[in-house]
Amino acid sequence: MLHTVNKSPFQTRNLESCLRHALPGSAVLLIEDGVYAALQDTPFADMVRKAMEQVRFYVLGPDLEARGMEPSKVIDGIEVVDYGGFVDLTVEYGTVQSWL
């Protein structure tokens, strides 16, 4: 299963809801304002790192780039993907749950 989160972790608790429901082996893709959760140096980084022990994390590159955020500032282990990679993930993980 692929979970997408498109809201900033500072604005909503959608990421936390998502992580409570993401089973081991599933994946989380951070898109739009959700990409801020992929960055080092936020209060959410530890929560994400902990979740990464059981769940794969991806972040959409074009949304990082739009917001002036460099891939080098992304938490180690989170894979940056492009739109093609997004499509591949939906195929690979099957069902998509959008935490809007």
Added chain:
Amino acid sequence: MSEVTGGVEVEEEIGGTVKKFMFVNRKAPYGTIYALEGLEVVLISAAFDQDVSLVFLDDGVYQLKKGQHTKAVDMKNFSPTYRALEGYDIDKLYVEKESLEERGLTADDLVVDVEVLTAEEIAKLMAEQDVVLSF
């Protein structure tokens, strides 16, 4: 009446009361339309010669992040517009210290010169306003 008096008097006549307007920006750019719409209203307000100040707090501080490149998401990069505000005599830009720090940012990461204030200082500033508009 304005036609016959002309000059300086007209300005006084039209000018009226100057009110203190504060625009509070609390949303990140691109994910929602709030940031862009808020900026549009700020530019409109410039036409009315009011006492305008802008505050950026919570995710609003991300609006000012340097290095935004929006080509790949096919949206307008409006971050350069903040640099043009000075030309409209809008030069009171305040950014909340706590919001910056929480996001691992400093004033050097921003596209414009701003005054960094604590939440308490911003609260006081807010209380002095005639009108507060939130985006």
